[in-house]
Amino acid sequence: MTSRQLMHRSEAAVSIELETPGMTLNIGPQHPSTHGVLRLVAKISGERIDEIEPVIGYMHRGYEKLSEVRTYAQITALVNRIDWVSGFANEVPFILGVEKLMGVEVPERAQWIRLILTELARISSHLVFMSSFPLELGASTPLMHMLRDREHILELIEDVTGGRFHPNFNRVGGVKPVYGGGSKTKKQSMDLPAGFFKRTLKAMDLMEQSCRDIDTLVTGNEVVRARTIGIGVIPSDKALEYGLTGPNLRASGVAYDLRKVENYLPYDQIDFDVVSRTGGDSFDRYLVRVGEVRESIKIIRQAVDLIPAGPLQTKVPRVLKVPAGQVYSRAENPKGEFGYYIVSEGGKMPYRLKIRSTSFSNLSILPWILKGQLIPDLVAIMGSFDFVLGDVDR
Amino acid sequence: MNAWLELGITLVVILVVVLVSALVTIYVELKAGSHMQARIGPYYAGGRWGWAQPLADGAKFLQKEDLAPAKADGPVYRLAPYVVMMSAIGMFAVIPAGPDLVGVDLDLGVYFVLAISALATLGVLMAGWSSANKYSLIGGLRAAAQLIAYEIPLILAVVAVVIQAETMSLNGIVEAQMATLFTLGGMDIALPFILTGQIVGFGIFLVAAVAELSRIPFDMPIAESELTMGYLTEYSGIRFTMFFLGEYASIVGFSAVAATLFLGGYGAPFLPESLANIAGPFVLLAKVAVLVFVIIWIRFTWPRLREDQLQSLAWRWLIPIALVNVGVVATFKVVF
Amino acid sequence: MSRGIKFAIPGLLKGMGLTLRTMLKKAPVTMYPDVKEIPVPRARGVISLDAEACTACMLCARECPDWCIYIEGHKVEKAPSKPGGRVRTENILDRFDIDYGLCMYCGICVDVCPFDALFWSPEYEYSEMKIADLLHDQERLGEWLTTVPEPPALES
Numbered sequence: 001m002t003s004r005q006l007m008h009r010s011e012a013a014v015s016i017e018l019e020t021p022g023m024t025l026n027i028g029p030q031h032p033s034t035h036g037v038l039r040l041v042a043k044i045s046g047e048r049i050d051e052i053e054p055v056i057g058y059m060h061r062g063y064e065k066l067s068e069v070r071t072y073a074q075i076t077a078l079v080n081r082i083d084w085v086s087g088f089a090n091e092v093p094f095i096l097g098v099e100k101l102m103g104v105e106v107p108e109r110a111q112w113i114r115l116i117l118t119e120l121a122r123i124s125s126h127l128v129f130m131s132s133f134p135l136e137l138g139a140s141t142p143l144m145h146m147l148r149d150r151e152h153i154l155e156l157i158e159d160v161t162g163g164r165f166h167p168n169f170n171r172v173g174g175v176k177p178v179y180g181g182g183s184k185t186k187k188q189s190m191d192l193p194a195g196f197f198k199r200t201l202k203a204m205d206l207m208e209q210s211c212r213d214i215d216t217l218v219t220g221n222e223v224v225r226a227r228t229i230g231i232g233v234i235p236s237d238k239a240l241e242y243g244l245t246g247p248n249l250r251a252s253g254v255a256y257d258l259r260k261v262e263n264y265l266p267y268d269q270i271d272f273d274v275v276s277r278t279g280g281d282s283f284d285r286y287l288v289r290v291g292e293v294r295e296s297i298k299i300i301r302q303a304v305d306l307i308p309a310g311p312l313q314t315k316v317p318r319v320l321k322v323p324a325g326q327v328y329s330r331a332e333n334p335k336g337e338f339g340y341y342i343v344s345e346g347g348k349m350p351y352r353l354k355i356r357s358t359s360f361s362n363l364s365i366l367p368w369i370l371k372g373q374l375i376p377d378l379v380a381i382m383g384s385f386d387f388v389l390g391d392v393d394r
Numbered sequence: 395m396n397a398w399l400e401l402g403i404t405l406v407v408i409l410v411v412v413l414v415s416a417l418v419t420i421y422v423e424l425k426a427g428s429h430m431q432a433r434i435g436p437y438y439a440g441g442r443w444g445w446a447q448p449l450a451d452g453a454k455f456l457q458k459e460d461l462a463p464a465k466a467d468g469p470v471y472r473l474a475p476y477v478v479m480m481s482a483i484g485m486f487a488v489i490p491a492g493p494d495l496v497g498v499d500l501d502l503g504v505y506f507v508l509a510i511s512a513l514a515t516l517g518v519l520m521a522g523w524s525s526a527n528k529y530s531l532i533g534g535l536r537a538a539a540q541l542i543a544y545e546i547p548l549i550l551a552v553v554a555v556v557i558q559a560e561t562m563s564l565n566g567i568v569e570a571q572m573a574t575l576f577t578l579g580g581m582d583i584a585l586p587f588i589l590t591g592q593i594v595g596f597g598i599f600l601v602a603a604v605a606e607l608s609r610i611p612f613d614m615p616i617a618e619s620e621l622t623m624g625y626l627t628e629y630s631g632i633r634f635t636m637f638f639l640g641e642y643a644s645i646v647g648f649s650a651v652a653a654t655l656f657l658g659g660y661g662a663p664f665l666p667e668s669l670a671n672i673a674g675p676f677v678l679l680a681k682v683a684v685l686v687f688v689i690i691w692i693r694f695t696w697p698r699l700r701e702d703q704l705q706s707l708a709w710r711w712l713i714p715i716a717l718v719n720v721g722v723v724a725t726f727k728v729v730f
Numbered sequence: 731m732s733r734g735i736k737f738a739i740p741g742l743l744k745g746m747g748l749t750l751r752t753m754l755k756k757a758p759v760t761m762y763p764d765v766k767e768i769p770v771p772r773a774r775g776v777i778s779l780d781a782e783a784c785t786a787c788m789l790c791a792r793e794c795p796d797w798c799i800y801i802e803g804h805k806v807e808k809a810p811s812k813p814g815g816r817v818r819t820e821n822i823l824d825r826f827d828i829d830y831g832l833c834m835y836c837g838i839c840v841d842v843c844p845f846d847a848l849f850w851s852p853e854y855e856y857s858e859m860k861i862a863d864l865l866h867d868q869e870r871l872g873e874w875l876t877t878v879p880e881p882p883a884l885e886s
Binding site for chain 2: 023025031032033047134135136137138139140141143144145148217218221223224226227374375376377378379383
């Protein structure tokens with residue numbers, strides 16, 4: 001801190017002779033490092049950011065309002081488009097909330113399938129992070145390597161659900177891929193396709209290899225370390241104050257994971273660790289995610305062993321009517337806590353759906369953390385937050 | 395009249411060499427880079443292996459509108475790409491590809507190469523300043539800061555070579571590396587400078603050259619993820635092509651300079667004197683190809699540093715090491 | 731600041747080794763127009779229509795989240811099967827269009843169809859130069875029916 005103060009004093013000494021007014025730099029909405037259409041209005045002096053104001057809403061699609069005129073089944077198809085890199089994980093908390101309101105008991109096997117697919121979505125989302133974060137720092141090769149490896153995960157998800165990004169696999173009372181509801185096709189069981197577990201285990205081996213690759217390419221790279229260690233440090237109290245969740249919070253030393261806290265899926269039967277680090281800088285946020293991929297591999301391997309046989313769906317009425325009431329349902333998404341506040345008045349559609357999207361809450365710390373940083377550090381910090389603009393603007 | 399004809403031929407040859415080497419470098423970067431990233435890169439252009447992709451890209455750029463921002467400083471904005479291009483062409487004029495295959499055999503060839511290559515940064519600064527764009531401005535100023543930091547270790551590394559070769563003529567430096575060092579079993583052994591005490595200098599030169607070329611890991615003046623395209627942000631069409639070709643020609647140019655200064659230039663061991671003019675260009679080309687590949691390879695592996703980290707690398711590590719290197723080389727020269 | 735640079739060599743060189751190894755390996759690329767990727771049987775590529783089975787009940791059109799299914803039908807009176815029986819009415823399908831420019835491939839229509847008239851086909855090559863051409867009519871949707879695969883074998 002002292003060197004910063006010294007620098008400011010020297011700058012002040014210069015400005016006596018030479019008036020140097022600040023410059024306003026408009027970063028975005030079309031800018032390579034804003035992951036889409038985030039706009040940052042930065043007041044800079046030289047390359048140092050004096051003040052920054054994020055402007056969001058360029059991608060507002062109004063999902064909360066849309067949901068008020070959609071049935072619950074239709075909303076399931078909508079919500080996996082909020083954070084498109086982890087579509088399946090977005091469906092889970094919503095469908096859990098509806099099930100809680102209706103008091104539906106979900107069969108064991110369906111819960112385990114949800115668990116496996118959520119973890120697959122987590123791996124795929126973190127692989128996107130592991131590809132985009134080095135790209136912000138200027139390395140383009142991890143991008144291609146990680147997207148190549150993500151393809152194995154997407155193939156698995158497509159195999160089960162029929163969709164690579166938007167599975168729309170959850171039904172109230174269980175899981176089911178879209179397949180006819182008529183007398184002929186209804187009797188067909190839509191269980192996991194044959195050989196799925198074998199392919200999953202094989203893909204997990206490949207994921208371990210890609211974790212080793214990313215360690216070689218990025219973690220061990222001294223340029224990455226020089227760019228990220230000690231950059232954008234968020235102390236744990238600030239992280240809690242600004243409502244960070246997920247890997248961003250755990251990198252600051254708060255080992256808070258809804259998978260351990262709430263047990264919304266049978267996570268209690270699985271032995272896994274919550275990855276957390278204490279540094280709170282960009283590099284730690286990156287390391288937490290790499291560690292979580294390793295944990296997810298562990299979880300999926302155990303789940304493949306533990307998954308019971310049985311039905312996939314409980315009997316629910318064909319026309320879903322949710323009894324009046326309200327519920328807040330949340331889950332640990334790849335990016336953090338993802339919650340839905342569902343208010344029902346007893347109809348086929350919710351009266352109100354509030355979406356607590358992760359990236360929006362995580363981005364609220366931007367003005368604080370970016371103040372006084374350099375422009376190159378801005379991309380190193382923003383990249384480490386792993387936000388998706390669809391998740392911010394909803 | 396004869397002198398004019400000779401000058402004309404020299405100019406045409408140099409222009410062709412510059413353009414062809416730039417296009418080939420672009421192609422190699424497209425192709426090698428994509429294979430490093432588990433892709434295959436251009437495939438269909440030209441019928442096989444996409445060899446015509448750089449030409450197709452060039453043709454596309456030529457068709458694009460040549461835009462200039464309304465508030466741009468017109469003449470400076472338009473002149474900047476030519477300055478960059480000129481500096482790249484100028485480098486090729488003095489690099490010897492054989493004892494007689496040299497555009498102009500200057501006595502101060504080393505001096506000329508360093509001076510003309512530094513001019514490219516002037517073009518970059520002009521582009522950044524005149525574009526009337528804040529990203530361009532930051533990019534241009536970063537390039538200028540980079541030049542100041544990196545010209546010094548670059549020159550110091552070359553000074554050590556000049557001391558060892560006792561000449562500033564590029565031809566003379568190559569000949570100094572072809573001079574017999576010792577005789578082993580009846581064979582005259584000549585070694586390039588990299589094996590006779592210039593390995594540190596070579597490393598410094600390579601790092602500084604990459605920084606001067608603003609390639610990853612030192613591509614802060616462009617830095618897509620920070621400054622969109624840095625000083626190139628506002629350029630389009632033919633002027634962008636000039637920058638682009640200039641950049642890649644400079645890669646080849648700097649590699650050729652490094653090959654000449656440290657790797658023995660057109661000379662190769664066991665190459666008879668009589669063949670030097672014929673085989674020389676190919677020997678030089680092979681050495682240049684290796685260096686160009688290393689620069690491309692680095693680009694597709696490493697991320698970029700920060701501007702202040704680059705400055706600290708230059709001032710706190712490279713310049714002291716280079717100074718010590720010059721001192722050591724000079725001491726050896728005097729003692730032995 | 732320089733602590734990373736001090737020990738710069740190993741990590742940087744290891745990364746370069748990885749890129750070189752990748753370069754020498756064959757790239758995992760499907761040369762698309764020449765070699766076609768085979769989608770999984772459950773892939774949601776395009777919706778096919780069995781017009782025989784459709785009764786124009788409009789369930790799919792109503793359940794579609796972005797209302798991209800257009801159905802028109804009319805009722806005809808059917809003669810009673812035995813003399814003296816009740817006269818029944820039957821829905822006849824006149825028009826069944828799906829606008830793939832709007833469709834978001836959620837599959838709810840296939841899910842809700844009570845008469846097994848809609849099926850997913852994994853075909854994906856139906857891009858058009860004009861967005862209006864993405865409106866597939868009854869005939870076009872019927873052609874997709876031949877590409878519907880058998881449901882895959884299941885994990886026990």
